[in-house]
Amino acid sequence: MTPNRPSPAAAARTAVTAAANVTRGLEHALRSTVTDPTAKPDGRRRRWEKHKANRRTELTDGTIDAVRALGADVGMDEIAAHIGVSKTVLYRYFTDKNDLAVATAVRFFETTLLPRLTETITDDVDEYTLTRTVIEVYVTAVADEPNLYKFALTGAPSSVATADSEKLVAQLMTDLLVLRMSERDADTSGAEVWSNALVGAIQRAVDWWMTERSMPVGDLIDYLTMLSWSSIVGIAAVNGSRQAFVAAPPTLPEPAGTDHPVPGGPASDHAAAGDPIENAT
Numbered sequence: 001m002t003p004n005r006p007s008p009a010a011a012a013r014t015a016v017t018a019a020a021n022v023t024r025g026l027e028h029a030l031r032s033t034v035t036d037p038t039a040k041p042d043g044r045r046r047r048w049e050k051h052k053a054n055r056r057t058e059l060t061d062g063t064i065d066a067v068r069a070l071g072a073d074v075g076m077d078e079i080a081a082h083i084g085v086s087k088t089v090l091y092r093y094f095t096d097k098n099d100l101a102v103a104t105a106v107r108f109f110e111t112t113l114l115p116r117l118t119e120t121i122t123d124d125v126d127e128y129t130l131t132r133t134v135i136e137v138y139v140t141a142v143a144d145e146p147n148l149y150k151f152a153l154t155g156a157p158s159s160v161a162t163a164d165s166e167k168l169v170a171q172l173m174t175d176l177l178v179l180r181m182s183e184r185d186a187d188t189s190g191a192e193v194w195s196n197a198l199v200g201a202i203q204r205a206v207d208w209w210m211t212e213r214s215m216p217v218g219d220l221i222d223y224l225t226m227l228s229w230s231s232i233v234g235i236a237a238v239n240g241s242r243q244a245f246v247a248a249p250p251t252l253p254e255p256a257g258t259d260h261p262v263p264g265g266p267a268s269d270h271a272a273a274g275d276p277i278e279n280a281t
Contacts, residue, residue, distance in 0.1 A: 072150035
């Protein structure tokens, strides 16, 4: 590791902090649904807004307990009864069940996922180990909370909770990619595209796995790491350059037991040019 170069863990912690800031910004936006943005601020109003924010957090924590105890399909009446309030109280702080689901997703990230990431990121790991660690933390966090995951992070394709949960993780990955690639003077123009593509793929795979459970969780983590790390290595090989990649895409390895390039693949098109990664500029 070169002098003055942040460690992978330091870069990851910076990204976690950035994601936490996004989380807090999202929760602030959610709280605005129960306030009047046109009202003039004063001391009494600020105290009341603080009370409402604290009460909203208490109700969200109560909802998490209710979902854990009663299941992902729990209704607003059941949630209110479990918390010990009326349904009217819930609707005073949340516009509807979807709003409550979004708040639950944000709280899940704040209290479960982000602390686990911070605790497991250490200074003595390389980029590959860090990549696998981030995936492992995410997968095990949701695997440990199947009811909460279904309630807060999944649902209809248009679910706001799903979109915002992906946004938070994609923000973390984007910040991490930009930090690491900038140290290499690489082109970071595609960082948001790559981050959202990888996070979307991981989330869809986890959604599928949470329903099917067709393989051990360790296998899922290995396969997701295989996909993500291969993508990162491929991007790094061309220094993030879209032009270099398009000009000389990497070749597929030859099938075992053959001496010929993959028919119709880039290997046959670029074999005469030598190693495309070496030739890319």
